[in-house]
Amino acid sequence: MGAPHMEGLPREDYPLNPVNCDSWDGHLFVNLDPHSVPLAAQLEDLPQRFAAWRMRELRFHQRRTYEVAANWKFIVQNYNECLHCPVLHPALSRLTDYLSGENCNPRRGYIGGSMELKPGVETMSLDGKLGRDYLPGLSKTQRHEVHYYSIFPNLFLSLHPDYMMTHTLWPRAVDRTEIVCEWHFHPDEMAKANFRADDAVEFWDLTNKEDWRISEQSQAGVKSRAYRPGPYSAREGLPLAFDRMILEREAQSKQR
Numbered sequence: 001m002g003a004p005h006m007e008g009l010p011r012e013d014y015p016l017n018p019v020n021c022d023s024w025d026g027h028l029f030v031n032l033d034p035h036s037v038p039l040a041a042q043l044e045d046l047p048q049r050f051a052a053w054r055m056r057e058l059r060f061h062q063r064r065t066y067e068v069a070a071n072w073k074f075i076v077q078n079y080n081e082c083l084h085c086p087v088l089h090p091a092l093s094r095l096t097d098y099l100s101g102e103n104c105n106p107r108r109g110y111i112g113g114s115m116e117l118k119p120g121v122e123t124m125s126l127d128g129k130l131g132r133d134y135l136p137g138l139s140k141t142q143r144h145e146v147h148y149y150s151i152f153p154n155l156f157l158s159l160h161p162d163y164m165m166t167h168t169l170w171p172r173a174v175d176r177t178e179i180v181c182e183w184h185f186h187p188d189e190m191a192k193a194n195f196r197a198d199d200a201v202e203f204w205d206l207t208n209k210e211d212w213r214i215s216e217q218s219q220a221g222v223k224s225r226a227y228r229p230g231p232y233s234a235r236e237g238l239p240l241a242f243d244r245m246i247l248e249r250e251a252q253s254k255q256r
């Protein structure tokens with residue numbers, strides 16, 4: 001209701017700020033940047049690439065939130081290379097070989113790649129055994145792969161043979177990030193009386209904490225006066241692409 005002393009003020013000249021909102025296969029994306037590209041243009045081929053996982057059918061099971069004393073960019077870099085896996089992740093390294101799989105060519109809106117499960121391993125869980133049926137729709141090949149994708153700026157999408165895990169990163173300070181990790185499963189599995197998911201949740205909780213700890217150490221190391229940046233190896237093309245994306249966007253934002 002308009003106040004009498006504001007009569008004649010055109011309300012349409014003072015609207016709430018518009019917000020871009022769009023969805024992809026069950027995921028909702030909100031973008032506050034008025035210059036943002038449409039979601040479909042950012043995702044490029046991802047909708048086709050991951051159509052078989054039928055993500056919109058999956059249902060939320062559990063969420064864990066982590067406070068990490070590191071800049072969010074360290075966490076993205078860490079997620080996008082596995083050279084640290086044999087040293088940092090003994091449980092994970094029993095399931096996938098860090099040199100397996102393939103990275104896709106970095107895109108403007110995302111980076112990522114796949115890893116193959118070792119022979120005899122069925123999924124990423126504490127014992128490597130499938131505690132649930134495969135997601136319906138996956139090919140024989142897809143049942144033996146795990147896909148790890150960073151959709152810029154703050155979504156990690158990890159697709160497994162029998163579940164989906166997501167991380168969202170929420171920068172709280174230059175050296176502090178809140179990370180929300182969520183596990184989603186197929187409703188047919190969740191409806192079963194013997195449904196269990198601790199094998200997947202606890203496996204990733206353990207692995208998450210290993211990654212957060214090393215990211216915190218990266219933060220501490222870079223803060224040191226003795227820090228000197230080193231070169232990336234040939235197997236670190238994804239962190240390199242991420243760095244370039246950040247630099248490019250910083251340059252663009254300065255031009256505005």
Ligand SMILES: [Fe+2]
Nearest residue numbers: 078084089211
């Ligand atoms: Fe890791």
